[in-house]
Ligand SMILES: [Zn+2]
């Protein structure tokens with residue numbers, strides 16, 4: 001038995017005692033210490049549990065300590081501190097065979113796939129499958145458990161800048177604020193870039209000030225393409241990151257990037273309307289690279305852990321709210337309001 005936050009309806013968690021599956025011989029029992037609230041958790045909370053799954057336990061930005069090990073486990077021991085990320089690849093498909101695990105055809109996600117319970121609970125079981133093909137890394141010594149929960153959302157941000165090649169002297173435009181936008185600002189600056197943020201919500205623009213972008217644009221009040229051109233001496237930005245689910249900003253990204261520049265489609269569009277409109281001639285004659293970015297290779301999660309182990313002050317700035325498991329509905333309300341940066345549920 002473990003205490004868990006069970007999603008029972010739209011925007012409704014109930015704290016319940018639920019049965020844990022038996023500890024597999026090749027698996028682990030974890031005491032969850034902290035679990036961050038992700039955008040994907042918020043989406044499910046707004047939609048309610050999917051048909052046929054009444055007892056969803058979400059949460060994948062997990063910091064935990066090993067409470068028991070299965071009898072065949074040799075790599076882990078009781079007391080080990082672990083950070084988790086959701087992806088569990090199959091190891092067999094074309095993409096896994098080519099090392100592109102994030103593109104796995106049979107990807108399962110801890111705390112997102114409805115049949116794999118996640119971290120908004122006091123305890124959780126990690127199966128051998130997750131240990132072998134999932135993303136589990138040790139939390140560096142001296143690093144706070146709370147900060148370790150940031151490694152998951154930071155991984156996709158780090159991976160996208162590796163893909164974009166963000167480097168010294170670049171001007172990077174981040175379209176979309178909030179916790180992910182602020183992570184993009186921080187990572188781009190650490191890689192030596194100047195950052196321009198575009199964000200329509202005042203409260204989010206104010207939160208972003210803390211991360212020191214060189215300029216902040218309100219696209220509801222000014223022409224964002226024109227402003228970016230002005231700020232780059234008419235050239236356009238080296239890299240534009242679309243970190244929001246809004247198709248029109250993808251159109252604008254191609255307008256504001258310089259010739260030979262890169263546009264990264266980091267945020268997905270709504271499932272019901274995923275079409276986007278990009279100026280094909282700009283892309284053709286300007287040799288603009290438009291690239292998708294989704295999830296990350298498992299090693300990036302280890303890099304993200306070290307990134308925050310080395311930068312505790314940055315982690316502190318990113319976490320704006322901490323709640324107990326009993327207050328999980330409050331945690332989701334504030335995270336969903338848009339008035340928060342990272343919201344974390346802390347068990348102890
Ligand atoms: Zn996440």
Ligand SMILES: [Zn+2]
Nearest residue numbers: 090093096104
């Ligand atoms: Zn696969």
